[in-house]
Amino acid sequence: MAITKTRIIDGKKTAASLLEELKVKTAALAKKKIQPGLAVVLVGEDPASQVYVRSKRRTCADLGIQSFSHDLPANCTEKRLLNLIDKLNEDERVHGILVQMPLPDRLNEKRVLEAIRPEKDVDGFHPVNVGRLLNGEEGFVPCTPAGCLVLMQRYGIRPEGKHVVIVGRSNIVGKPLAALLIQKADNANATVTICHSRTRSIARYTREADILIAAMGVPEFIKPRMVREGAVVIDVGVNRIPDATKKSGTRLVGDVAFAGVSKKAKAITPVPGGVGPMTIAMLMSNTIRAAELAGR
Numbered sequence: 001m002a003i004t005k006t007r008i009i010d011g012k013k014t015a016a017s018l019l020e021e022l023k024v025k026t027a028a029l030a031k032k033k034i035q036p037g038l039a040v041v042l043v044g045e046d047p048a049s050q051v052y053v054r055s056k057r058r059t060c061a062d063l064g065i066q067s068f069s070h071d072l073p074a075n076c077t078e079k080r081l082l083n084l085i086d087k088l089n090e091d092e093r094v095h096g097i098l099v100q101m102p103l104p105d106r107l108n109e110k111r112v113l114e115a116i117r118p119e120k121d122v123d124g125f126h127p128v129n130v131g132r133l134l135n136g137e138e139g140f141v142p143c144t145p146a147g148c149l150v151l152m153q154r155y156g157i158r159p160e161g162k163h164v165v166i167v168g169r170s171n172i173v174g175k176p177l178a179a180l181l182i183q184k185a186d187n188a189n190a191t192v193t194i195c196h197s198r199t200r201s202i203a204r205y206t207r208e209a210d211i212l213i214a215a216m217g218v219p220e221f222i223k224p225r226m227v228r229e230g231a232v233v234i235d236v237g238v239n240r241i242p243d244a245t246k247k248s249g250t251r252l253v254g255d256v257a258f259a260g261v262s263k264k265a266k267a268i269t270p271v272p273g274g275v276g277p278m279t280i281a282m283l284m285s286n287t288i289r290a291a292e293l294a295g296r
């Protein structure tokens with residue numbers, strides 16, 4: 001068998017070039033006296049959410065997007081959060097509103113997401129945007145699935161006619177990703193299978209994948225025996241696991257056992273540095289688009 005080198009799909013580099021392209025758009029908006037604005041709302045003190053939110057705010061600053069930070073205590077009432085969203089909906093400087101998930105259990109996620117105006121829903125979680133995506137209409141697409149597609153596109157990985165197997169059925173990744181990939185559109189037209197925690201013999205499906213997307217949030221779940229030789233593997237997982245050899249005592253791993261799987265895959269995304277940076281870049285892209293649409 002010919003040995004070909006596995007291609008590492010570099011999300012960090014791709015996101016960086018995407019952000020450079022977005023700077024051209026913010027500059028064009030600046031000429032029209034429009035500065036895109038993103039409100040980032042964090043409820044509570046979940047350490048992972050704090051890291052994500054900080055990174056989103058920092059990227060806004062790099063791009064000339066005005067960010068509005070709202071940190072609410074974990075014990076805040078739903079009414080207070082809904083009042084804040086109302087205010088942000090009315091604020092013309094705010095083109096995008098993001099409420100970091102997950103919310104504390106007491107708060108009703110559905111009510112909160114539905115309170116955001118669909119034209120400011122840069123996360124693409126509002127039922128109106130979810131419906132538009134399913135119908136193949138213009139709307140905001142969730143950032144992680146959009147980032148996966150752009151990453152594949154920029155690496156010349158075409159899903160058309162391929163069997164894409166997605167492991168994970170979340171509203172944030174699995175479901176919207178499937179909806180995107182089955183569209184009758186360029187960069188889509190795939191045959192999609194979704195596997196989840198109740199799928200029997202998952203390996204039976206994953207081994208059939210031309211493109212395997214792992215998005216179930218289980219550290220290193222996808223083992224080499226579950227992957228076809230020459231498949232493309234996209235790892236959406238971000239899991240912190242104990243590692244006594246690290247100063248912090250932990251390390252980040254994806255949903256794919258990278259060391260083994262990368263020996264079989266034709267191309268693979270690493271964790272960190274794969275899909276993660278793309279998610280933030282797509283959030284910036286959605287925010288700029290919201291500002292462009294509002295400025296029309």
Ligand code: GUN
Nearest residue numbers: 098099100101102123143
């Ligand atoms: N939590 C995990 N991913 C996301 C995301 O894309 N957006 C928001 N708001 N919360 C998240």
